[in-house]
Amino acid sequence: MQNKQFPETANVTLGDLLSPEELQQDFNTLKQRPTASGYALYATLPDAVVRHLESALLPHGAQLGIARTPGGIICAVLATQAGPVQVRFIVPLLTDKAKAWLTEAAEEKHQMQFTVEIVETHQLALVQVINPLADDTQGQWPALKAMLDKPMPRMDLLEQAQELKSLLGVLADERESLLPGLPIKVVWYVLVTEFLVPPEPGSASHPSGSVH
Structure with a gap:
């Protein structure tokens, strides 16, 4: 039985999912463009958190899980931890874009990544994390x-x-450290608002007078 770790501070912010084209557009504004391709999650986080995630001196861990909301929406939960700081992205798998993001991670095996806007400076940083699906030995x-x-x-x-x-x-009640023996002190939950926009009433996919 795994021991639950309750951090000293827990925070929530909204995030997004960037397509490969949107990712390039974001970094086209920078003088020094990081090498990045494919899909990327997006979040706004404090500088201290980003410094932990970028540090090569701290132990790192990553985990990808699947969870269902009470109403049945399937979500991917990507957790990454650097030292005592953990960030969890909750991504509803409702849209083709979200499904393509997960498929890319599973089938192309490269690192997963997210773009961070630093709260204090509004600068962008690209953080790449271990891809938990790269070694899917259990199929x-x-x-x-x-x-x-x-x-x-x-x-x-x-x-x-x-x-x-x-x-x-x-x-929030199930959180645990990804690094054995190193408790979480700070956790950020990023709710990725990749929602499915319902069709307008009267459209071909939602005709007027239809019975549901």
Whole structure:
């Protein structure tokens, strides 16, 4: 049985998911452009947290899990930890973009990455983390990929946001350190707002007068 670690401070912020094109657009504004391609998560975090994540002197760990909201939305939970600082991205797998992000990580095996805007300076940093799917010795990906093809519950944007908030409450009670013997002192939860926009009433996919 694993021991739960309760950090001294827990924080919540909103995040995003960048397509390869959006990632390049973000870094085109910089004089020194980091080498980056593919999809990237996005968050705004304090400088002290980013310094931990970028440090080569601290032990690092990463973990990718799958969780369901109370209403049945499947989410990927990417946790990365550097020393006593942990960041957890909660990504609803509702859109083709989100599914492509996870598929890329599973099938191309490169490092997972996220772009961070530093709160104090508004500068951008690219953080690359160990890809937990790069060594899928248990063959979990085919089963997960089949799960992504199943229909998701239909919800409006507010309901999707409420589902993500409910899942956050569950995950907050299950948090644990990714580094044995090193307790978490600070954790940031990033709720990635990659929501599925419902079709407008009267559209081809949502005709007027239809029965649900």
